[in-house]
Amino acid sequence: MRAKSVYTPPKPLALHKLSQIDIDGRRVEIRLRSRPRRRTRVMLSYHPDGILFIDAPAGTTERALRILIFRSEDWLRREIRKFKNSDHVVYPSSYKTGSTLYLLGMPLKLQVHQSSSIAVQQLNGTIRVRAPLNSSIQTIVHDWYGDVANSILNESIGRICSNTSLLDSVPHWSHRYMSSRWGSCSSHGTMRLNTHLVKVPQDAIDMVVLHELCHFKQLNHSKAFYSLMAQHMPDWKQHDNTLKKYHRLLQEEFV
Numbered sequence: 001m002r003a004k005s006v007y008t009p010p011k012p013l014a015l016h017k018l019s020q021i022d023i024d025g026r027r028v029e030i031r032l033r034s035r036p037r038r039r040t041r042v043m044l045s046y047h048p049d050g051i052l053f054i055d056a057p058a059g060t061t062e063r064a065l066r067i068l069i070f071r072s073e074d075w076l077r078r079e080i081r082k083f084k085n086s087d088h089v090v091y092p093s094s095y096k097t098g099s100t101l102y103l104l105g106m107p108l109k110l111q112v113h114q115s116s117s118i119a120v121q122q123l124n125g126t127i128r129v130r131a132p133l134n135s136s137i138q139t140i141v142h143d144w145y146g147d148v149a150n151s152i153l154n155e156s157i158g159r160i161c162s163n164t165s166l167l168d169s170v171p172h173w174s175h176r177y178m179s180s181r182w183g184s185c186s187s188h189g190t191m192r193l194n195t196h197l198v199k200v201p202q203d204a205i206d207m208v209v210l211h212e213l214c215h216f217k218q219l220n221h222s223k224a225f226y227s228l229m230a231q232h233m234p235d236w237k238q239h240d241n242t243l244k245k246y247h248r249l250l251q252e253e254f255v
């Protein structure tokens with residue numbers, strides 16, 4: 001009589017066995033983030049604090065991860081080298097006292113204090129967060145950035161609209177966290193900006209806003225589009241280069 005095959009669920013990850021690796025003598029900490037919404041692909045991202053973030057769908061086996069890490073060794077080596085002499089701005093690897101956050105291109109130190117209620121205050125080069133124990137400081141800070149974006153982006157759009165006369169009135173607009181673009185606009189006349197924009201210098205914000213406003217006149221990235229950009233902001237390329245330094249901010253995962 002043949003034995004009935006019994007389904008064995010994948011072995012849960014034993015993280016204590018897979019907590020760090022050494023790449024050319026450099027210790028890289030491995031942090032696994034379980035992503036219930038992630039269905040198929042495991043994503044690796046390297047943070048210059050010496051952390052390899054692994055975003056894996058539930059049920060990923062330790063064996064699969066080991067193989068993936070083994071195969072990604074060259075990629076990881078390149079990532080480490082890329083960050084070595086770069087002036088790229090990165091998101092904090094954790095939200096705790098001493099972490100660096102950005103507002104309008106300025107680095108600010110995060111201070112976290114325990115409190116019975118939630119409050120966020122920007123003061124003398126710091127962002128002070130008061131929150132009950134076990135709160136998600138990342139969520140609180142991101143909500144705060146959202147509030148700040150309402151006023152900073154609103155001011156920028158209003159100012160550029162009135163200075164350029166590109167449009168008769170301020171277009172409908174909104175902002176939200178996006179992972180691949182700083183802004184977009186639709187043929188229906190709606191502009192969407194990335195909430196992360198509040199972290200970059202004001203000139204770079206204005207450049208993105210102008211870029212999207214010019215699209216209301218020129219939908220493509222044609223010659224006419226860029227001459228419209230240059231007409232209203234002759235040094236837009238310089239601000240575009242500044243913005244490139246902040247691109248890694250978009251890669252932050254929301255836990």
Ligand SMILES: [Zn+2]
Pocket residue numbers: 211215221
């Ligand atoms: Zn564009």
